[in-house]
Amino acid sequence: MMKHAKGELVARPPSPLAGGYCSARCARESHRAPNKVFYVNTAPAKVGAGGTALPTDQRRRLLWQMGFFILFIVAPVFDLFRYDLTRNHAIVLGMEWRLGLDALFAGGISGTEAAINILLRLLLPIIGGAALFIAIAWRWGRLYCGWLCPHFSVVETINRLMRRACGKHSIWDRKAEPAKNPDGTPFSINRWWWLPTLLLAVAFAFCWAVALLTYLLPPAEVYGNLWNLAPTRNQAIFIGAATTVLSLEFIFARHLFCRYGCAVGLFQSLAWMSNRGAMVIGFQRPRAAECATCHAPDGPGYAACEGVCPMRLRPRQAKAAMFACTQCGQCIAACATVQRDRADGTLLSWIEQEAARQNEATVSLTGRRD
Ligand code: SF4
Ligand code: SF4
Numbered sequence: 001m002m003k004h005a006k007g008e009l010v011a012r013p014p015s016p017l018a019g020g021y022c023s024a025r026c027a028r029e030s031h032r033a034p035n036k037v038f039y040v041n042t043a044p045a046k047v048g049a050g051g052t053a054l055p056t057d058q059r060r061r062l063l064w065q066m067g068f069f070i071l072f073i074v075a076p077v078f079d080l081f082r083y084d085l086t087r088n089h090a091i092v093l094g095m096e097w098r099l100g101l102d103a104l105f106a107g108g109i110s111g112t113e114a115a116i117n118i119l120l121r122l123l124l125p126i127i128g129g130a131a132l133f134i135a136i137a138w139r140w141g142r143l144y145c146g147w148l149c150p151h152f153s154v155v156e157t158i159n160r161l162m163r164r165a166c167g168k169h170s171i172w173d174r175k176a177e178p179a180k181n182p183d184g185t186p187f188s189i190n191r192w193w194w195l196p197t198l199l200l201a202v203a204f205a206f207c208w209a210v211a212l213l214t215y216l217l218p219p220a221e222v223y224g225n226l227w228n229l230a231p232t233r234n235q236a237i238f239i240g241a242a243t244t245v246l247s248l249e250f251i252f253a254r255h256l257f258c259r260y261g262c263a264v265g266l267f268q269s270l271a272w273m274s275n276r277g278a279m280v281i282g283f284q285r286p287r288a289a290e291c292a293t294c295h296a297p298d299g300p301g302y303a304a305c306e307g308v309c310p311m312r313l314r315p316r317q318a319k320a321a322m323f324a325c326t327q328c329g330q331c332i333a334a335c336a337t338v339q340r341d342r343a344d345g346t347l348l349s350w351i352e353q354e355a356a357r358q359n360e361a362t363v364s365l366t367g368r369r370d
Helices: 056-074 101-105 111-140 143-147 150-166 191-214 219-227 233-252 254-261 263-273 285-295 304-308 330-338 353-365
Strands: 009-012 037-040 081-084 089-092 095-097 280-283 348-351
Touching (some): 056 191, 101 111, 111 143, 111 263, 150 191, 150 254, 191 233, 233 254, 280 353
Antiparallel strands (some): 009 037, 037 348, 081 089, 089 095, 280 348
């Protein structure tokens, strides 16, 4: 096994274990994974409701999430992107973004020129942006969801608080897990945590409602009116209704929305599922017996990879059952923590290309797929 510093993301040479197929002693070249396999050395680190220290890749992901959340809030303020209903045109990177229809109706340009304007200023940017977005998802999965999406940041934050309040990530979880982190350390469950959980859910909802309004109306007007506690009637209705709906969604259905209700997530998942060589969580099936570590007396007492998954998935399953995986990597980090004392480390890792295909083939052979 390749040695590397703790907390580093490193690429190892192809290994028969990489894709979870064959055995460590097998030397047949055809059984080796010829493509990149990424291991994340995260041990020893706490991950979960009571965890404090995050592994390097999870810290990096948190920074990306925080950065994108701030961008989501300030993009309209700095005219990076918004549609101004009072002026009836979009603003992109500080520039007015018009389709030229006003000039067409005023007789200033011909129908052909207007059609070219629509093609160049509307259709091509949308189609190009969507194609790039889908291509990334096809290759690497729902990276946008797990690393950037401001909604998923809320999902993870409320999940953690709710687990401290009732032992479950979601009120729809069938049963509470033992109140232990993946490294086996205990944390306390206290119903008083419901207070910050609910307050933060409503605060996030209000924040989202105001931010969404600034994508449609001049941010200076929206924030100015709020500062003076004098929003217009329509602004108050919009903010009140959006805050209510989003609060309910954040409290009751946040990860369900990501799984079943979000079109952005759905199209990423469809693109990802269509590529059998796409990056995916790989499980080293020949080492499956080592999963007993999770249930040892000094372990977490539950399958840590499943316990930390914000989408409530079972990461050891085949890709077909992982449609909603957001590539957040928390399951890998949790497993690396559980297996921190073993030389071979985590049983879960990112795999792609041939290793991903072989991993799926193994699942087929065991009758759990196809
Ligand atoms: S894959 Fe890792 S975290 Fe999941 S049950 Fe097995 S040992 Fe535990
Ligand atoms: S399966 Fe792993 S990578 Fe996918 S959403 Fe769950 S924790 Fe994140």
